[in-house]
Amino acid sequence: xxxxxxxxxxxxxxxxxxxxxxxxxxxxxxxxxxxxxxxxxxxxxxxxxxxxxxxxxxxxxxxxxxxxxxxxxxxxxxxxxxxxxxxxxxxxxxxxxxxxxxxxxxxxxxxxxxxxxxxxxxxxxxxxxxxxxxxxxxxxxxxxxxxxxxxxxxxxxxxxxxxxxxxxxxxxxxxxxxxxxxxxxxxxxxxxxxxxxxxxxxxxxxxxxxxxxxxxxxxxxxxxxxxxxxxxxxxxxxxxxxxxx
Numbered sequence: 001x002x003x004x005x006x007x008x009x010x011x012x013x014x015x016x017x018x019x020x021x022x023x024x025x026x027x028x029x030x031x032x033x034x035x036x037x038x039x040x041x042x043x044x045x046x047x048x049x050x051x052x053x054x055x056x057x058x059x060x061x062x063x064x065x066x067x068x069x070x071x072x073x074x075x076x077x078x079x080x081x082x083x084x085x086x087x088x089x090x091x092x093x094x095x096x097x098x099x100x101x102x103x104x105x106x107x108x109x110x111x112x113x114x115x116x117x118x119x120x121x122x123x124x125x126x127x128x129x130x131x132x133x134x135x136x137x138x139x140x141x142x143x144x145x146x147x148x149x150x151x152x153x154x155x156x157x158x159x160x161x162x163x164x165x166x167x168x169x170x171x172x173x174x175x176x177x178x179x180x181x182x183x184x185x186x187x188x189x190x191x192x193x194x195x196x197x198x199x200x201x202x203x204x205x206x207x208x209x210x211x212x213x214x215x216x217x218x219x220x221x222x223x224x225x226x227x228x229x230x231x232x233x234x235x236x237x238x239x240x241x242x243x244x245x
Contacts, residue, residue: 017186068137
């Protein structure tokens with residue numbers, strides 16, 4: 001990636017995740033899930049069984065609907081229908097629609113940036129090419145990028161249906177980055193860390209307390225992964241003369 005800016009001295013390329021790395025995401029799903037579970041309980045169905053069934057339904061819809069709100073809302077309806085069938089209760093269109101409605105707030109999420117996200121990105125830009133790499137529904141992810149107000153800080157943006165090693169290899173090739181000086185930064189071992197390492201990139205894990213359980217897995221090569229407490233820690237890691245408030 002060639003960057004023509006006399007004020008920047010590019011020493012590395014940082015591929016940066018968006019959801020739960022730059023802004024809050026999964027907390028909104030958790031809130032909708034809590035509302036759905038209350039709805040399930042009020043309908044006389046088993047709350048604990050619903051948690052297990054919903055997780056299974058979410059996994060099932062990914063191959064056809066991908067990641068994002070549409071698949072999640074579909075999974076809510078599927079979950080209700082299955083639980084009702086198990087309990088011998090009716091699962092008519094109206095009941096399924098009421099279950100799906102619990103997920104509708106996800107379609108219009110607020111933009112809540114994680115602490116110092118914009119400040120850190122502005123500081124990193126001095127010596128880093130910044131590339132946003134996020135997965136999910138393209139329209140929905142674009143909405144979140146616009147609402148975040150962070151898009152202007154990135155030299156390139158990629159919205160992908162899945163993050164695996166081939167995805168990272170393709171992105172690195174497309175932007176003509178040097179793998180030796182390219183890092184993936186994110187909160188997900190499954191999507192950000194393990195596939196980036198497999199692709200021969202550096203990997204920086206910034207854990208989030210509310211990472212989606214489907215994104216949590218064992219880190220395959222912990223000896224080559226850097227774990228930081230926050231985005232602000234990137235400044236010290238790369239010896240950037242800036243301090244978070």
